[in-house]
Amino acid sequence: MRPLADLVGPGPTAPATVAGLDVAYAESGDRLAAAVTVLDARTLAVVDRAVGVGRPAFPYVPGLFAFRELPALLDALEKLTVRPELLVCDGHGLAHPRRFGLACHLGVVTGLPAIGVGKTPLVGEWDPPAARRGAWSPLRDGGEVIGRVLRTRDGVKPVFVSVGHRMSLDNACARVLALTPKYRLPETTRTADRLCREALAAAC
């Protein structure tokens, strides 16, 4: 599927809606809840939301993460009534050992523009970006630039941004900064995180 990913874009510069996706797991590991929240890209208000609950379809194996979370995320995506113009994934896109992380997989399967925003690295080397919000440094692996280490808050640990599908790296970083007016992680990720935890608790 890797050749099917559009790593150029540039994708929408002013999307009307942006979606956040996340998954929560039961402590026992036998249940999970996936959530998608769709935000108005200008006001960051949630305009649609959907969840999918079930059992993990695959064990957690670094590099094969999509096989674990993608099925439940697709379930949730199908329940949306609003078609988001961009998917902001909790995990990497191009910044993957075989250059096809969750964000690429989700983008190709849905056909929607997608980007990956990881909290910790999976592959690559980088220099720490300057302390100011907006500062960044290239994430490199095997002689190629696979993403960007982006500071979304002054003096706070940066996030790892990479292209998923139908988006340029420049635009991906601009979208992430637009989604982080107050906290380290995008508002899309934060609302989806709360929703999947809530859905998991409700699905007792």
Added chain:
DNA sequence: GCGACAG
């Protein structure tokens, strides 16, 4: 062989 390893 050893260490690393998105969530």
Added chain:
DNA sequence: ATCTTGTCGC
């Protein structure tokens, strides 16, 4: 991902 404990800062 999940859980715990303690510290720092607004």
